[in-house]
Amino acid sequence: MQFRRLAAFQNKLVNMAIQIKNIEQLKLMRRAGLLVGQTLELLRESIKPGMTTDALDAIAAANIKRGGGTSNFLGYHGFPATICVSVNEEIVHGIPGSRIIKEGDVVSIDCGAIIEGWHGDSAISIGVGSVNPEDQKMMDVCEESMWRGIGAGKHGAKLSDIGYAIEQYVNSQGKYGILQEYGGHGIGTEMHQEPHVLNFGRAGQGPEIVVGLALAIEPMITRGSARTKVLKDDWTVVSADSSRGAHFEHSYVICPDGKPFVLTAIDGGKSDLGHLGIEISSLLS
Ligand code: MG
Ligand code: MG
Numbered sequence: 001m002q003f004r005r006l007a008a009f010q011n012k013l014v015n016m017a018i019q020i021k022n023i024e025q026l027k028l029m030r031r032a033g034l035l036v037g038q039t040l041e042l043l044r045e046s047i048k049p050g051m052t053t054d055a056l057d058a059i060a061a062a063n064i065k066r067g068g069g070t071s072n073f074l075g076y077h078g079f080p081a082t083i084c085v086s087v088n089e090e091i092v093h094g095i096p097g098s099r100i101i102k103e104g105d106v107v108s109i110d111c112g113a114i115i116e117g118w119h120g121d122s123a124i125s126i127g128v129g130s131v132n133p134e135d136q137k138m139m140d141v142c143e144e145s146m147w148r149g150i151g152a153g154k155h156g157a158k159l160s161d162i163g164y165a166i167e168q169y170v171n172s173q174g175k176y177g178i179l180q181e182y183g184g185h186g187i188g189t190e191m192h193q194e195p196h197v198l199n200f201g202r203a204g205q206g207p208e209i210v211v212g213l214a215l216a217i218e219p220m221i222t223r224g225s226a227r228t229k230v231l232k233d234d235w236t237v238v239s240a241d242s243s244r245g246a247h248f249e250h251s252y253v254i255c256p257d258g259k260p261f262v263l264t265a266i267d268g269g270k271s272d273l274g275h276l277g278i279e280i281s282s283l284l285s
Pocket of ligand 1: 112121
């Protein structure tokens with residue numbers, strides 16, 4: 001009983017801290033999100049064996065500037081670059097530098113931008129050239145689990161329905177480690193807002209998904225252990241067993257018509273949510 005009251009109290013505090021956006025604010029968030037999505041597509045087209053991870057950072061910085069945005073990663077708690085680039089056993093928060101990208105690498109890129117004070121945040125993993133089929137499958141499973149999570153986070157659902165859907169899907173596809181120390185988050189006038197979104201757990205718990213709630217959903221999985229270490233640079237998160245990992249992320253919102261819209265997807269999520277039988281909102285197109 002005591003625990004239940006404590007949980008209810010915690011829920012209330014989280015609800016108080018959740019930022020609800022109106023349609024005008026969502027239109028600004030869409031501008032930031034679209035710039036992030038376009039920047040990631042440019043990076044996907046540009047990546048080639050022989051490039052340094054620094055070169056990717058320069059492309060992202062120039063594109064965000066060209067689009068009228070600023071990076072929300074640069075200077076975030078001292079982070080020294082525009083994007084995070086994490087290669088193979090690096091899962092997230094890798095710092096771009098002199099590392100040379102090779103054929104067969106799995107490169108995860110996390111990118112964010114701010115326009116008029118509103119944030120977008122998205123990530124993709126890319127197989128460079130010809131990749132090991134098991135690595136490709138891991139990336140496909142991670143990406144699809146993100147879409148399943150967004151689909152489960154529909155109007156009127158509970159927050160933990162997202163993590164439940166992610167975990168169920170990943171576990172149905174094989175033996176993968178789902179990172180537990182990192183997860184999704186609310187997003188708006190700051191990159192990281194309440195609530196924290198777990199990528200695992202029981203369904204039916206936590207705050208309700210309501211109109212105007214914007215969330216970044218970001219599963220991180222490995223082909224081995226879910227345990228991680230942080231390198232001496234204080235940023236780069238690697239798998240504890242050096243297995244390769246993948247990371248996908250999109251920021252989405254529930255629009256005033258009760259339908260979702262994926263702010264950082266070029267098509268608003270029309271195609272990938274459509275495959276799951278979910279119609280996106282037309283209010284932000
Ligand atoms: Mg991110
Ligand atoms: Mg994020």
